[in-house]
Amino acid sequence: MRTQSVLNLLVIDDDQLYAERLVHLLGCYYDTINLGFLDDKEELLKSLRQPWDVLVFGSAYDMSFTDVVGVVQEQSIDLPMICLFNEEMAASANNDEGLPDIISGTMVKSLKVDQEMAVVMSICLQHDNLRSRRELKTLRHVLSEAEQRANVLIKNSKSAVAYIDQGIHIFANDPYLQLFGFESMNDAIGVPVVDLIAGGDNVKGFKQFLRQFDKGSRQEVEFNFESKRMDGSTFEAKLQLAAATLDGEPVTQVIIQQNHNNSAEVAKRLAAAECKDNLTGINNRRGFEEQMAIVYQQARQGVLTAGLLYIQLDNVGKIRSSLGLQGVDATVKQVAYALDELISDGHVSRFSDTAFTILVEDKTTTELEKLAEHIGSRIGDMLIEVDKRTTSTTVSIGIVKIETNTAEPSILLERAMDAINQIMIETSNHGGTYHLYDPSEHANSDDHALAESLIDAIANSRFELSFQPIYDINNDRSDFFEVYLQLPLADADNTILTPDQFMAVAKTHKLLEKIDRWVLINACKKVNEVRKTHPEARLLVQLTSASLIDKKLPSVASQLIKAVGGAAGVLTLQFNEKDVADHLTVAKTQFAALHQVSCQMGINNFGSSAKSIEIVSFVQPDMVRLARSYVDGIDSADNLETVKSLIMRTNEVSVDVLMPYIEDAATMSVAWSVGARYLQGYYLEEPSSTIKVAT
Template identity: 45%
Template sequence: MKQPNRLNLLVIDDNQLYAEQLVDVLQDNYYKKVNLGFLDDKEELLRLLRQSWDVLVMGKAYDLTLPQVVKIIQEHEIDLPVIGIIPEDGIDQKQLDAKEQLQLEIVTEEDKTDKSLPLYSFWGAVDALPKERIFEMALRVYQEHQQACFREDLLRLRQVLKDAEQRANILIKNSKSAVAYVEEGLHIYANEPYLEMFGFKSMEDLMGVPIIDLIASNNIKDFKTFLKDFEKGGRSNVEFQFESVRTDGSTFDATLQLAAATYEGNPCQQVIIQPDERGNSAELAKKLAEMERIDQLTGIFNRRGFEQAITGIREIVVQKGLVAGVLCVRIDDIGKINSNLGIQGVDAVVIYISNLLKQKIAELLGEDKVHKGFVSRFSDSQFMLLLPNMNQEQTVALGEQLVAQIAENMIDVGDRTIKTTVTVGGTMMNSTSPEVDVIINRVLQGVSLGIKESDTNGNTFYLYDPSAFASEDDSVLLETLRGAIEHNKFKLMYQPIYDVEKDTSNMFEVFLRLPLADGTVMTPDKFLNVANEHGLMDKIDRWVLINACKNLKQYRATVDPTARMLVHLSNASLTDETLSAFVGKLLQAIGGNDAGRLVVQFSEAMVHDYMSVAAKQTVQLQQLGCYVGLYSFGTMANSMEILDFVKPNIVRLDRSYIKDLENSDNVATISSVISQIHEHGSSSLMAFIQDPAAMSAAWTVGAKYLQGNYLQEPGEEMKIQTEQS
């Protein structure tokens, strides 16, 4: 344990001089700094107990006795050791009750010189000393503080061990290796691959079965020797090669690996068994490759399997001049489902959607296509469908049918039933189709554009037609983008964000626009694909940061010196190792030393894909005084884990939360999510407030920040509108 160099000492006494003398002794001998709290009445004690104290020294007080103080500490459930100060004239025995009189009489020969200590111990003090033994008192304070630190460390270590065991159990449960826990030679747990390896139908069948029953008789003696050596502490050899026996009597060669472990807090041995299939390596490799393509929850292909399948289909389509459709089905409110029902609810919805899509593919293409990647789970909340020989009209009809069918059906989650919606994006493949990654990007854009154009933030179908975006695919758009960067032709819009706690709107979000020759402006979603494809996103991000910070500096100098700025950045900036140095220079240019005058934000999906990089980038930016934001929060099944790992300053809820606010359940869900965000140390931002109903609900959910066109629409200048303006 690290030696404590700071002490928070609380003294209850009528003599402050003694307390100060005690502090001097402690600082001279044990601590660099002692924070003294001094009081002599009950009201002050109740107030000071809201703070954190290490040791309490109790003497004489105006209206407090030691038993009362100990009782108050126990009622508040505080781990605070109490040391008593023995009065010079001893304890007035007339004021003691019968139990205390009896306790005072139970004194050994050694303690007869000082009858106060046993009674102080009876009252709940860890020790008691007279005032004149101040050096001994300082030593006892130091010893009790050390003991408290030891208890705190022990509690933390136990929690770390518990968390580690939980993580290990999760990994083992989802591991492809055969893993079991054994206690005193008997099975107490095994994962699914272990059960399948030996032919057990369930854990109930294996529970209590001796591990020796799985070992061929000719290897039992050697195994007992191996196990006995391990239990005695031998770790030079933790592997045992043997012939293993299945429940049906068949055998196979295997290697057993043994390790010490804990299960539900109790010591045991962890067993990993790997079959020796060196003679059948080709079949094993085939099985492993197959498993790598399968999603474990749904049993259909995962993203890797889909990419292999679409590559094969595209080659056939291009070579033979055929046509095929591709659909992406995205669950709209997976974040809300996770908030309401947890991972069980998420799994239930994912399995339901998977089964429905498998049924559709089986009806349209045949049962065999279900297991060949024609339906796959592309990500946590997205599925992909391959539709060979389907024309555009048939693809659109199927997409719209899926949207309508899923919106109407009820999904069972335990004793509850819920409804969800999906957004379906689609695109077509033909003889002139581009590479697979472009096709995938197009169908994903179909989902994004469907969400954007839908009044309900989803529950719609959108077919991505490349001909409608020709201007974004040619050299003209690329030239326009490069010219806008080089000649400052981009345009910035600003929308104020209302701080509920401070009743002010001193933070502005920045929106980027690209002016076109016909007088219209292009929003980022129309040109970001081209910018990404040609490596321009980092340059665009830098342009936005520089120009937004220039305007912020001017606004702080002329209007509001506390003004702040919120800026979107792309994944090119998230992974840019020079970003923090660049932001540091901008903060110096803005001036001031207030943290959070600049906030850069990244999408939750982006952070999910670059977790380690995002956490490191966040720490570096926060150390400079630049806050980090997370937007579109709640779209991933593991949103709270992302929050724990990255620790952003500001979190903006995904747009899917800000709908159907007339429904009290939806408002309760938002309140719950916001509460969890605050518990993780981040501030919440509820945006997209577009109407009075949303505004009315927004006041009730506890968000730190509010934003939306109902409050004020984005404008070309940083400006707070008033009723007069």
Template identity: 90%
Template sequence: MRTQSILNLLVIDDDQLYAERLVHLLGCYYDSVNLGFLDDKEELLKLLRQPWDVLVFGNAYDMNFTDVVGIVQEQNIDLPMICLLNEEMVATAHNNEGLPNIISGTMVKALKVDEEMAVVMSICLQHDNLRSRRELKTLRHVLSEAEQRANVLIKNSKSAVAYIDQGIHIFANDPYLQLFGFASMSDAIGVPIIDLIAGGDNVKGFKQFLRQFAKGNRQEVEFKFESLRTDGSTFEAKLQLAAATLEGEPVTQVIIQQNNSNSTEVAKRLAAAECKDSLTGINNRRGFEEKMAVIYQQARQGELTAGLLYVQLDNIGKIRSSLGLQGLDATVKQVAYALDELVVDGHVSRFSDTAFTILVEDKTTAELKTLAEQIGSRINGMLIEVDKRTTSTTVSIGIVKIEKNTAEPSVLLERAMDAINQIMMETANNGATYHLYDPSEHANSDDHALAESLIEAITNNRFELTFQPIYDINNDRSDFFEVYLRLPLSDAENTVLTPDQFMAVAKKHKLLEKMDRWVLINACRKVNDVRKTHPEAKLLVQLTSASLIDKKLSSVASQLIKAVGGAAGVLTLQFNEKDIADHLTVAKTQFAALSQAGCQMGINNFGSSAKSIEIASFVQPDMVRLPRSYVEDIDSAENLETVKSLIIRTNEVNVDVLMPYIEDAATMSVAWSVGARYLQGYYLEEPRKIMKVAT
């Protein structure tokens, strides 16, 4: 009965060890069991404000099972309940056969407390029943809303549509009434649909067609016939049937098409329009997916080879900050026009707000790289006019080949995006704008070997940590350190891998959470030693998306903070802005829990999306760290104003800003003036294996 799910279990009892035992047993059937434990009425009323899946009642301080049932019913909560009895109470709570008095989809009364397997099975079955009820409720709501939308569309549709029940009209829209000459709805209601069919053979054939449809036959849903208007005139038409609901009751939907060729042409035009992007006029994501499906099938059959280029705009956050939505739209349109003009023998689509996809056929690896270079050069050289102002942008391009033994389209897209991430993670890409995903670099043998090295490094503490100080302008001190993870390999070259070289494998083998935990624990050990001589020393630790959704993280962080002295702010946990945007609601809850545990919270690569300020306002971090793109070319007046604008807006929501990548004196001199609280970079000090506090 293994289910990939979570159980929220509420136990009312005076024996917490028994509750923990139930959680342990239920762990065989659930990915996670969240336990709520209490034994008094006041606490029950508080906990019922949270969502629970099953309630187990044993012994309570000031309640019996009847009281609990009454409270749950008063709150109008659909919550399955199980009553547990000891040996003394069993005789009065069971029938003559020794079975519980009540077993239903919402209650079991009562089970023997020491028969743990019966209790566990009852919990699982009650939960399964609850999920079915919830799904049924959701489906009914969805059906109701779908019916409402359908009725609105039908009433406003130009197509002739009616509903019939057992062959009798019960509803018709205006085009249907006009088509057959009815003056009003009341004239059509109650009229058999066969009265609108001319000719005995047509009527006989339609009756047979209608009977087959009523029996569930959906192979034929169209019927061509000669229609009969109320004035006696006739016309050629095609009728289409579909199952539908009206006010929750099953009916049959009838659509009449008077001119088949015209309606087919309209359908084609609508289908084409659905595949076009309204802003740029090129294909949208749906258009790309349809073309991708065709090329994928042809490649799998060996009919062609192809290439997928995923083109991501780089500095959207800066454009959004300086020029607003108008500048963003203008940039996207100009890039779309340039790509469409440049790729004459391919298919260009707008995949998302700020990303494009390009499909090209029969290109060699060298030709794909050349095309990527041409695109990067063309976009980099564009000057985009926005209301008497000029902006520019660059792109990162992920390349994937589509061949006979290629992976599925969804996997190819992930590989293209991984190639983009590879570009973004490189600390110095020497001007490279593209990265080709090479499957040979991710072969199973190398993949597993690296995964084994990662596991061995976690188990035997073979990772290395380096620490780079951060200067705090407000307090004029440099005892705040960012932590970096490294993996030394035992090869002849003494290779040391950085996260961009092993994170993809770690993610595939589900090692991210364990690596994050290793970094946290060992970094805190290091800072604990330093705090003996420098009691104000503190850490900034970058964590992955696996930790962002880890419910146990706040508890771990709280223990580590206490272990290093319990000082508020000694530990700042930082997450990537993209990960936060992908798990926004979860991130808000996690940030709140970690703040409650005494952690400071940070966002890395802040400003890399168009909604950075909104994200910061929502999750409420203590600080944010700018991406490299904001610091590069900061000596230009426009870039400097963009950075200042972002920092001002960030400070307005009570968030401090860390300006990293200060690599030279010129950048350092400018950094003082932009309003950032924290400064960091090789010009100040490079990362070291030890934490050196400047005096």
């Protein structure tokens, strides 16, 4: 097994073959062996200019082993040496026991030439010993340099540092001497460290602490105690221990830190100062952000609602041009004082150079707008004195509401700034007014705003429902209505979003179940009114996967069915085929539970999977609604046969089929012949905001 990679071997002998034999044997332990071979003193002196790891001496032309040792020592070279002898020298080469006279880390004297194993072992061990000495020398050098640097740092440190040996001071820096009242280093040297500890219990505890440290324990390196100065006065202190060296000898480093009883109060004052604006004395941006985080968290928890007013000075450029930075500073200060005086129940902050923020709690939209109007009027009426000159300014105010499901603080700030930008657009950069950010105006381009609009629509019934009749071929009636959901936005384009445009956001914000509930309840309210004059009217309502796995749905459906008359089939709930396939076992249980409360079941987008028939056979719905792809291609003979085949197989498992998307006469003419029970589409009748039962 190789333990070294390179060996520099110097052999002094008159038998080169023996030297090469050693190289061969040592090859088992080294990757590379650099051999030096000589047999006289002159060559030795030249060779010692190079680094060697081991010297093996057999015989030489003009020198003995003693001569070689002398030469090496004169050169002050750390070079292990091994002396060999032959049979003729055996009597004088060993001790009385036949063993080498000398075996040390630097020399073996002597070994028999033919004891190859002993020679090889000695070479390897001597080399390993040399390597250890070299590494130790390097480490001592590194340690010495580190100690020198540490001593320089300690001498110049403002911390109180000392070195102790067996509990006795042997060094202390100036802060340490001053802390304890020593006049000089000589006064401290020799003083036991326990003499600086007040109270018997403290002394006993410290001795135990020091013993544990000396034993190598580093679990506790700090000791709190009452310290005693040379004049007898005391103070609370914390002592820290660390292992160190001084002049190459191991010592224990002691660092003393004086405990300040008012440190918590100081930290509190510093933290408060960091939140104050130097120019105005009100909170700065950091102070605002801290307060905003508190208000936001409380709003999320439903503890309160709040409003954010972002106030921007309008004509700063003009003020700077006429009055310079002094004028700008004076304006900022006067506006800050006015805002701080106006807002007694809120938090005023200087957010940036010429912008302020106000956080107020539990204000209605109307109250926020009145507050913004009052602030704008007050600031606009101010006359600001700047070095015997007068100026004035106006402000633009962006208002953002902070409620339970509001967006993150950073987004709220962006919205406030968007409101300011809107003011600039509407006033051609004159400002001087306020704008309330309405999430619904931005829901078409901002997911956070869309989520808030959805929450608002649920809470304040801002969704819209429409109803499209479904023609029942078997009964020749059109009193079956599918319910559609829409979300109107308050943007400039009067955008209306359909579920495919907002359900992904609703799912992210866990709103699917709430939207389903809203649709169910409000659709049933509508049909309940209609059933007073048309008792056969019934609904087909599309629900999401959230309701498919909701164990409360059967109870909700049961209550709604009873509320609208309790007739079987008055309410049909349908789910997307993919959702049913993804929750097949749950869907079967849910369908069965809903059937028990006289609720009929349907599957939408039917035929979109490879196992549609197997799915309906398993969950047993009352009806299915064909996927659009089947209707779009029905003008093709092959596609027509595909549709007929699918409907026939579905009917065979006692499930009715609804054929939707009938948009023209051609599709209508084909629809009669495919075997579907229900027909639906714009060609028959468009969706309407009211339920219109044909008479």
